[in-house]
Amino acid sequence: MKSKAPVIKNQEFEAEVVDLTYQGLGVVKFEDFPIFVVNAIPGEVVKVGITKVQKNFAFGRVIKRLKDSPNRNHDVDQDAIITGIAPLANLKYDAQLEYKQNQIAELFKKQHVEAEIAPTIGMDNPVGYRNKAQIPVREVKGELTTGFYRRNSHNLVPIEDYYIQDPEIDKAIIVVRDILRKYHVPAYDEFKHQGVIRTVMVRRGYYSHEMMVVLVTRTKKLQLVDEIVREITDALPEVKSIIQNINPAKTNVIMGTENNVLWGNKTIKDTLFGKQFEIGPLSFYQVNPQTTEQLYKLAAQKAELKADDLVIDAYSGIGTISLTIAEQVREVLGVEIIEGAVEDAKRNAKLNGIKNVRFTLGKAEEQMVAWQEAEVQPDVIFVDPPRKGLTPELIDAATAMAPAKLVYISCNPATLVRDAAQIIENGYHIKGEVQPVDQFPQTTHIESVTVFEKNA
Numbered sequence: 409m410k411s412k413a414p415v416i417k418n419q420e421f422e423a424e425v426v427d428l429t430y431q432g433l434g435v436v437k438f439e440d441f442p443i444f445v446v447n448a449i450p451g452e453v454v455k456v457g458i459t460k461v462q463k464n465f466a467f468g469r470v471i472k473r474l475k476d477s478p479n480r481n482h483d484v485d486q487d488a489i490i491t492g493i494a495p496l497a498n499l500k501y502d503a504q505l506e507y508k509q510n511q512i513a514e515l516f517k518k519q520h521v522e523a524e525i526a527p528t529i530g531m532d533n534p535v536g537y538r539n540k541a542q543i544p545v546r547e548v549k550g551e552l553t554t555g556f557y558r559r560n561s562h563n564l565v566p567i568e569d570y571y572i573q574d575p576e577i578d579k580a581i582i583v584v585r586d587i588l589r590k591y592h593v594p595a596y597d598e599f600k601h602q603g604v605i606r607t608v609m610v611r612r613g614y615y616s617h618e619m620m621v622v623l624v625t626r627t628k629k630l631q632l633v634d635e636i637v638r639e640i641t642d643a644l645p646e647v648k649s650i651i652q653n654i655n656p657a658k659t660n661v662i663m664g665t666e667n668n669v670l671w672g673n674k675t676i677k678d679t680l681f682g683k684q685f686e687i688g689p690l691s692f693y694q695v696n697p698q699t700t701e702q703l704y705k706l707a708a709q710k711a712e713l714k715a716d717d718l719v720i721d722a723y724s725g726i727g728t729i730s731l732t733i734a735e736q737v738r739e740v741l742g743v744e745i746i747e748g749a750v751e752d753a754k755r756n757a758k759l760n761g762i763k764n765v766r767f768t769l770g771k772a773e774e775q776m777v778a779w780q781e782a783e784v785q786p787d788v789i790f791v792d793p794p795r796k797g798l799t800p801e802l803i804d805a806a807t808a809m810a811p812a813k814l815v816y817i818s819c820n821p822a823t824l825v826r827d828a829a830q831i832i833e834n835g836y837h838i839k840g841e842v843q844p845v846d847q848f849p850q851t852t853h854i855e856s857v858t859v860f861e862k863n864a
C-alpha cells in the first residue's frame with residue numbers, strides 16, 4: 409500500500425521536540441505526522457534526517473541539535489544511549505523521575521481509571537546499580553568482543569563501561585573477555601548459527617560480594633575449559649560459582665535450560681532485609697538491590713499486614729517477598745513457574761529458619777484458580793508479575809477470594825492500568841497513591857506499587 413506519509417526517506421527539516429515516548433524517543437512532528445528520534449528531548453530544537461518511513465509514523469536521527477533543553481544531561485557516554493543500555497541517560501535525573509510519574513499518570517488517564525500518582529522515589533546515586541549483566545559476545549573486526557547492540561539492530565558496539573552496572577561486574581566482563589580471547593574460543597555467529605560462546609552473564613551480591621560467572625555456549629563442548637576456569641578464579645577472587653549454560657537453539661532467548669557447574673557452588677548468596685538468599689543462574693532476582701529493599705518495605709507497609717493474616721505471594725521467584733514478610737503474618741503461600749527458583753525459595757526459607765511459607769511450582773494463573781476452588785481465604789494477595797501482567801482468570805480468581813487488599817507490584821504500567829480496570833470492576837478501589845520506585849534509573853523501565861482495597 410502506498411504510504412500517505414508527508415515525509416520521505418533522507419528528507420531533512422528543523423523541528424521542536426514535543427514529547428518523549430515510553431521507549432525514550434523524542435517526538436517531532438511534520439504536518440502532525442509523528443517522527444521518533446533517538447537522543448532528542450522535549451523542548452529541544454533539532455535538524456532531523458528521516459531514516460525510515462512507516463504508514464503512521466517515521467523514524468529520524470538528529471543531524472544537529474540547534475537548541476538544548478535545560479534538562480539535558482551532557483555528562484554521559486553516547487554509547488550508553490545509542491545502544492539502549494541507558495536510553496534515558498540524556499535526561500537529568502530529576503526529569504527522569506518526573507517522566508516516569510507522568511507516564512503512569514497518562515496511562516491511567518487513557519484507561520479512564522482515576523488514580524493519584526506519587527512522585528517517583530529515586531536513588532541518591534543512580535548509576536552503577538545493576539547487580540547482573542548479560543553481555544552478548546560476538547566477533548567484531550576479527551576479534552572476540554563484548555558489548556551491546558546498537559538500538560534496533562544486531563550490530564555489536566564494543567563497550568567496557570556499561571554505566572548502570574556494578575563497576576566490579578564491568579571489570580569482570582573484561583577479564584573474562586580477555587581469557588576467552590587468549591584461548592581462542594570462537595564467538596557465536598547468530599546469522600550462521602556457528603561459534604561457541606554466546607553470552608557472558610555475571611551476577612554479584614550487593615552485600616555479599618559473591619560473584620557468579622555464567623558462560624552461555626551454543627555447544628556442550630567448551631575448549632580448554634579447565635584453563636579458562638583456573639584463569640577466571642585466579643583473576644577474580646570474588647567468584648564463588650562458574651557455570652556453563654548450554655543454549656543450542658537458534659533463538660534470541662539468552663539462556664538455555666541446561667546448567668553445568670564448572671567450578672564452585674551452584675548458587676551465590678546475597679542479603680536482603682538482613683535475610684540470606686541463594687540465587688541460581690536461572691532465577692529472577694531484582695537487579696537493583698538498593699531500591700528493592702525500599703520497594704518491598706513500602707509494599708509491606710501499604711499492605712498493613714497483621715499477625716493472623718494468610719498471604720498469597722504470586723510470582724514469588726526465589727521467595728524474596730514471602731520471606732521478608734513471613735514474620736509479620738500467620739502464613740504465606742507462594743507460586744512460581746521456574747523450578748530452579750522454587751528450589752531456591754524453599755532452600756532460602758530453611759536458610760533463614762522460616763517455617764510458615766509454602767512454595768508451589770506452577771503457573772500463577774492456574775494456582776490462583778486452584779486456591780479459589782479449594783476455598784482458601786487470603787487476607788492479602790501480593791502480585792509481582794513479569795511485564796505482560798496478570799491474566800483475566802487470575803484476577804477473577806484472586807478477587808473472588810475477597811482479600812482485604814491486593815498489592816500489585818508492577819514493572820510495566822501499560823499492563824498495570826489494563827489489570828487495574830478489571831480489579832476495580834471486580835469490586836476494589838485504589839487505596840492512596842500509586843507509588844513509582846525507580847528500580848531502573850537511566851532506562852525507560854517503570855516500577856510501581858499499587859494497593860487495591862476491597863470496597864466496603
Ligand SMILES: C[S@@+](CC[C@H](N)C(=O)[O-])C[C@H]1O[C@@H](n2cnc3c(N)ncnc32)[C@H](O)[C@@H]1O
Pocket residue numbers: 692693694722723724725726727728729743744745746749770771772773792793794819
Ligand atoms: C518480576 S519477577 C518477581 C519475582 C519475585 N517476587 C522477586 O521480586 O524476586 C516475576 C516472577 O514471575 C515468574 N513467572 C513468570 N510467569 C509466571 C507464571 N505464569 N506463573 C508464575 N510465575 C511466573 C518469573 O519466573 C519471575 O520469578
